[in-house]
Amino acid sequence: MSDNTPGPRAKREPSRPPTSAGPSSAAPAAQPARPLYVTGLVAALWCVGIGLAVLTTITLIGWIAAPKTALGHGMSGVFRTAVNFWLVSHHAGFSYGHGRVGLLPLGVVVLPGVLLYRGGGWMIRVAGLRRRPRIAVAQVAVAQAAPYAGLAALLALAASSREVRPSAWQALVGCFLVALIAGGLGAARAVVAAQVAAEAKGERVRSGLGALLRLLPERPRSLVIGVAGALGVLLASGAVLVGAALAMNMAGADDLYDMLAPGVVGGVLLLLVELAFLPNAVIWGMAYAVGPGFSVGAGTSVSPTGVFLDIVPAFPPLAALPQPGPAPALSLLALAAPFVAGAVGGVLTIRSLPSPVAEGAPLWGFVTGALTGAVAALLSALSGGPLGGGRMATVGPSAWQVGLLAALEVGISAAIAAWAANWMVLRRPARAAVEKTGRTKKAGKAGRRAGKPKRAVRPKPATVPLSAPVPGDYEPPAKPAPKPPRAPHAPDPLEFEEADPVLAPRRPRGRPDPLPDLAEEKRPDPEPAPARPGDGTIVVEGHLVDDPEPEPEEPRRPVPPPRADPNRTENRGGAIYVLREEPEQDA
Numbered sequence: 298m299s300d301n302t303p304g305p306r307a308k309r310e311p312s313r314p315p316t317s318a319g320p321s322s323a324a325p326a327a328q329p330a331r332p333l334y335v336t337g338l339v340a341a342l343w344c345v346g347i348g349l350a351v352l353t354t355i356t357l358i359g360w361i362a363a364p365k366t367a368l369g370h371g372m373s374g375v376f377r378t379a380v381n382f383w384l385v386s387h388h389a390g391f392s393y394g395h396g397r398v399g400l401l402p403l404g405v406v407v408l409p410g411v412l413l414y415r416g417g418g419w420m421i422r423v424a425g426l427r428r429r430p431r432i433a434v435a436q437v438a439v440a441q442a443a444p445y446a447g448l449a450a451l452l453a454l455a456a457s458s459r460e461v462r463p464s465a466w467q468a469l470v471g472c473f474l475v476a477l478i479a480g481g482l483g484a485a486r487a488v489v490a491a492q493v494a495a496e497a498k499g500e501r502v503r504s505g506l507g508a509l510l511r512l513l514p515e516r517p518r519s520l521v522i523g524v525a526g527a528l529g530v531l532l533a534s535g536a537v538l539v540g541a542a543l544a545m546n547m548a549g550a551d552d553l554y555d556m557l558a559p560g561v562v563g564g565v566l567l568l569l570v571e572l573a574f575l576p577n578a579v580i581w582g583m584a585y586a587v588g589p590g591f592s593v594g595a596g597t598s599v600s601p602t603g604v605f606l607d608i609v610p611a612f613p614p615l616a617a618l619p620q621p622g623p624a625p626a627l628s629l630l631a632l633a634a635p636f637v638a639g640a641v642g643g644v645l646t647i648r649s650l651p652s653p654v655a656e657g658a659p660l661w662g663f664v665t666g667a668l669t670g671a672v673a674a675l676l677s678a679l680s681g682g683p684l685g686g687g688r689m690a691t692v693g694p695s696a697w698q699v700g701l702l703a704a705l706e707v708g709i710s711a712a713i714a715a716w717a718a719n720w721m722v723l724r725r726p727a728r729a730a731v732e733k734t735g736r737t738k739k740a741g742k743a744g745r746r747a748g749k750p751k752r753a754v755r756p757k758p759a760t761v762p763l764s765a766p767v768p769g770d771y772e773p774p775a776k777p778a779p780k781p782p783r784a785p786h787a788p789d790p791l792e793f794e795e796a797d798p799v800l801a802p803r804r805p806r807g808r809p810d811p812l813p814d815l816a817e818e819k820r821p822d823p824e825p826a827p828a829r830p831g832d833g834t835i836v837v838e839g840h841l842v843d844d845p846e847p848e849p850e851e852p853r854r855p856v857p858p859p860r861a862d863p864n865r866t867e868n869r870g871g872a873i874y875v876l877r878e879e880p881e882q883d884a
Contacts, residue, residue, distance in 0.1 A: 336423055338438030340416035341476070345448050348386070348409050351381040355569075362562030380456035381463055383409075387449065387475050388679060389468040393461050399682025400534030400692050402573035403580075410479045416441055417483030431512055432487040438481035446473035485509050519649040523665035527642030527707055528672055534634035539575075541627070542617035549616035556611065571614055577693075578614060580680035583673065584694035586631035588702045591681070591694040593618065601629055607688070635703060639666055639710025646711070654719060662715025666708025674700025679735040 356379040383392060386405035390398055420437045449472035453463040489508045510518050543550070559567050581591045590600025593615070598605045604619045619625055641663035647653075654661065674696045681693015 311768060331423065333420075333424055333436060333440045334444075336420050337437070338444045340420050340441050340480075341445040341448060344409065344412040344416050344445065344476075345452075349379060349383055351408060352382045352386075355379075355566075356382060357561065359566050362560070377456045377461070380452050381461055384449065384453055384456075384463050384468050384471075387471040389453065389464055389471040390448070390682065391463040392766065396684065396686030396690065397683050400577075400684045401682065402570070403679060404573035404578040406475065409475060412500070413441065413445070413476050413479035414483035414486075417480030418487040419483075420480070421484040421487045423827055430485075430492075434481055434484045434488060437484040438477050441480040442473050442476035445476040446470075447470035448472075452756045482509065485512055507546045515651040519646050519651075519661075520665060520668060522649045523642040523646030523662075523711070524668045524672060526645040527638040527665065527669040527711065530641050531583045531586065531634060531669070531673065531703070531707075532579055534586045534631050534638075535579045535584075536580035538585060538628065538631055539578045539617065542619070543614070545657055546616050546618075550613045553611055553613045557613075560664070567613075574614060577680040578617075580676050581694060582631075583634075584677055584699045585628070586634040587673065587699055587706065588632070588635075589695055589698035592691055595691050600624070601632060610684070610689075623640075635706035636710040638669070639707040639712075640714040642666065642707060643711035643714030644668060646719045647715045647722065653722045658715045658719035659712040661696055662711035662713070663708040665715070666706075666711040667710075669707045670704025672699045673703040708832075718826070 347854055353376065356375055360375050360378075382405070384391070385401050386409055388401050388403075388406065392398070392400060405649040417437055420441060421433060424437065426435070434772045445468050450465050450469040456463055484510060489511055492511070493508065510521065513521060554564075557567070584591050585600060588601065590598055590602075592598055593609050594607055596605070597607055599618060601624045603623055604621050606618060607616050608619065608620050619628070639662075642665045646661055646665045650661070676701040677694040678696035681696075683690045684692050
């Protein structure tokens, strides 16, 4: 059998080497997926390593610029100090010879939070758990948080010394919570981005943090939206208070800078510390707006009811504190912030509900206010804490007081706003139905009007100026109009002959002779007949001369005697005729 036959060729095709596309596409299905706990351990190691590298670099710069004993003795002391800073960034306190430090900057949580957020997104993409996204997000968050918290506890034990002793249990709990929240948000963000990309069919669509709400049920989602709106208003009011206070007390902050004299590098590090404590100051401003205020040491209070202060630490941001005595009148405007926050939260909650409610709207609003108060209490607890022993053991706002007052103020205003917003939502369909009915009636009337034929508008005749009457332009009517009945005392109508329509001037009174006869018609001269021989006509130089024997003249017709008014006129067909009667003349 030759090679040209199709049989051998068909048998040799399976023995061809596979193309490059075949093994690559089948490789993911053949290789087993990496275990989730291994992926979590790798992500936790990367986050811990990058965070420690950044903080160690900053600590080393400060150790070079500052006195050598301030940040540790030797390189081992610098590393311990960097580890303590890393634990502080997870809100894990430490103890030293004069007491315990729990007043920790909340701004440094951003660094580990961003790293853990990216780690959670990477884990969900590697694991590929897409069938049940909510369970997958929870699994990824726990798989990353568990090894991360274990590494943090080991680092806390390794960095402990006689001078500084970090709290191992706070490091374990704080790092686990930070990793759980940040890693879960990162994983949820990756899942939502994949869902949005799948719905967009290849189009590039951005999905921010707000898209994370798609993973929540509808009812809890509305509560989260309302709490976020109310809490945003409260934090904004606190930021405005802090900014206004710093602007009004800038001279005091400059004096503290001059007293500290940090230098160039020290000034940069001091600025970083101030920025790290800025979220704490905003939360303190929120506590002032809610009502309880905050304290800077035992026996002190900064609230709308009054300011009671003692000696405060030499920290430039503390220069924004008001002077002891009555609270500034301008700061009292911030007391309206909780009610505005409640109104915003109640409206957002009702507008984001899947279906309108009737009697339950105020309850949903109050629940929003209660949750807002719980979050405010948590933030107040995180923003404060002890700063050593003795009088500075109490610094920051009272968590339970802020939470209770925020829940009442925001909850009541949110309940009222939710009731009003729900009433508007329920009224909208009825109003829409009324408007639709009105539009339908108007459309019907317009249709009926459109069905009727429009009357043709006749153009008005153009006005033509009248000209002077000319004889011969007007033809007499075919049938004369009937004459009106003559009164018994009216004179007889005049009988007149046709006269030329010429308006002759009136005869002057002193002239004795009458005017020439106008009633007699002017007849055109007859054309002379051609001369015939023998008829008595003589031709003289081209003119016809009558025969010497004159013909007898025709007798004149008698003319009626003149009337009393010889100058009467009559309008016939637009022409004015002057009727004159000549007296009889003797033949």
